[in-house]
Amino acid sequence: MYGYVIRRLLLAIPVLIGVSILVFAIIRFIPGDPARAIAGVHASPQYVEQVRREMLLDEGLHVQYFVYMSNLVQGDLGRSALTRRPVTVELMERFPNTLILSAAAMVIAITFGMSAGIVSATKRYSLFDNFSMLAALVGVAAPVFWLGIMFQLLFSVRLGWLPSGGIGTWQHVVLPALTLGLATTALIARITRSSMLDVLRQDYITTARSKGLVERVVIYKHSLKNALIPVVTVMGLQFGTLLGGAVLTETVFSWPGIGRLMVDSILNRDYPVVQGAVLLLAVFFVLINLVVDVIYAYLDPRISYGTKEVD
């Protein structure tokens, strides 16, 4: 097991190097002069030149990449071309916020999504099933932007229960986490339902039932655990998506997260920040996937990691 984890971590290194090359190249393929974008409309030609020098834009791509990589292995992501602050500092200020928001959204999604999915599957075609699956469809389809504004109008303006934006207390987390988590809730509900339905048709469930087990035990002990594998896969993927994809929610709720930082940096062609942020997200994505794979083994002992001691 540990051997597997270490092997996976080592395998992650080429993946991350690949990511670093990709993001380095892709952002440079975006048309537009970054020096000009950063210097602003009114800047003088001398200043634009100065920014170009600072960003090494007058050097060849190979030189830029070499400098970037040799700094990177020393843990130095460079400085933001726009604010001139170290990229690591900028990322570390924002990333915890994004992590909090994504985790809260994930908790909401798992709690409500899985409950709805399980109940729907066991009470198939009931009123609850039809209603919650309709709600899930709406949840998947509702644009985050619209949803966020509706929540603000209802809970902040009309009812006055929760702050409309910003960060600080747990109350600040509720609306953005709901907004961000709703689509994932809906997705998890649907996946849980279909996966559960699939498992409930399996022979071993019929066996369990014919042994005279209580339905509750059949559902939670025998079916749910087995039904969870696709659900966990989706959770892992979704969590990664939430981390990088919270831009709209972060914008509507003025949440100082990494998604907003990334979009602003792309618009400003602030190469060092974009590179750092994408790399950070890639590291997390790799880690989340690893965790998901490890959870598989717990859920289904038939899944082995190629180590001989597992029988």
Add this chain to the structure above:
Amino acid sequence: MKKWLIGFLVLSLLAGFAIVGCEEPVDDPVDEPVDDPVDEPEEVAHPFEDVRVRQALNYAVDKEAIIETIFQGVGSPSSAPIVPAIFGYTEVGPYEYNPERAMELLEEAGFGDGFEIELYHPTGRYPQDDTVTEAVQAMLAEIGVTANLTTYDWGTYLETVLVPPEMAEHDAFMLGWGTVTLDADYGTYALFHSTQWPTAEVWYNNASYYANPEVDDLLAEARVTPDRDIREGLYEQAIEMIWEDAPWLFLHNEGQVNAVRSNVEGLIHHPLENILAWDARIVDEDEQDLIIAIGAEAESLDPLKMTSAPAATVAEHMVENLVYLAPDGSLEPALATSWEPDEDGTSWILELREGVTFHDGEPFNAEAVKYNLDRFLAKGDFEGQDEAAYAFLLEEVEEIEVVDEYTIKLHLEGEFAPIISHLSHSFIGMHSPAALEELEGEEIVEAPVGTGAFKYVSWDRGEQIVMERNDDYWGDVPELDTVTFKFVPEGSSRVVMIETGEAHAIMAVPPTEIERLDGEDDIDIVFEDSVRVIYIGFNLQPQ
């Protein structure tokens, strides 16, 4: 369907009928533009080489309708190449909406059957920029001019249109220009002087390739004329000529809309898209903690790196300039109490305010001014280091001389009349030299130490900047205890904040929300002109 959209469609229809109903020839004599050398245009001539065509396009666009329908009445049709708040402004327009007149002019010029142009425009840069361009496209179609639109994101746009004539592929382009010095020099010289055509190396801003020797002379003379009345006269003549020559399709002056809760008094709404709180107070609250929500975060509070209005707004509360540019455009004493040029106008003497200390207790004096200006311009002790993003404002300054403790002399490379206007720019604030000394390596100012009415407290990135009252302020000490600027990028979220009372004031109310907010008793809407004009430039050197 949205109300403005319906309005827009109705207007387009009306415009169509107006033209259809006016097909018979009109007998009114038409003023021949005097400076037009071409009577019968040659077959190959590009329509924009004929001034009548350029004027025709100005008559063809209904600026009022654009403002009413797209901007819900915020803003005003351009009445000059610069906005009224700027020193040197003369009212010469707007070009009225008159499609018949436009058709006549086109026919006279030999383009009665219309023509086709490539119109480039950015998206997401100026408010509703793509919608405005589409409206213009529809209105031009009414006089037979087919505009093919090409859209660019801002990062790519400038390098597409700020190119030398031989590289330009467009016939017309949309741009905006904010005269951030509030002095006509910056709003005319940079855009209309023939030395300011973009080159392959340098992106100058006369992107229309406009060249009129008379205008050149007037603009050059106005730069070196210290007397403000005489300068104003020179700009008046230049602006009249530019208006007649119509190198642009003059669209509109941007407006800005702020909203303030009615229990807040004394906020200053500045045309430079600033909101200033030093005279403000909250009437019925014990705690004088003012919260203002603005759209974008300050990119920096270091004079070397500041480039945006949000940065200026925040910084001005903590850091002061030598000269203060009042909202009415007048120059008022701040850290300098008086200024005057010497005999030949190539140097300026500024007397400084005595008894002022920085927030860290350091004295403000001529040495401090020299230190700040040298740093800004990478001169003196800062020779060889990076200059400020806005160093061009003071590019005429050759040397800063300390005359005595409270007198400073600016030596200029030549005469340059707008120098004091430029000194008033919010990016040239005076920081404590002791605090600047402490910066190491590539560090820049994050916690400004100035002389202003408020002192820096904290900056939570992506969220807010907090400052508190400076009890030792040399002027009137503010009544507010603290001022907090919150960064709220989404317009409708700012509106929610003022509705719930989470903010006392918000900047840039989205046009669609104005009507709703206006109906609320405890919220006041403030309309203010900005300093930016939006225009469609013609390519006057078509290849």
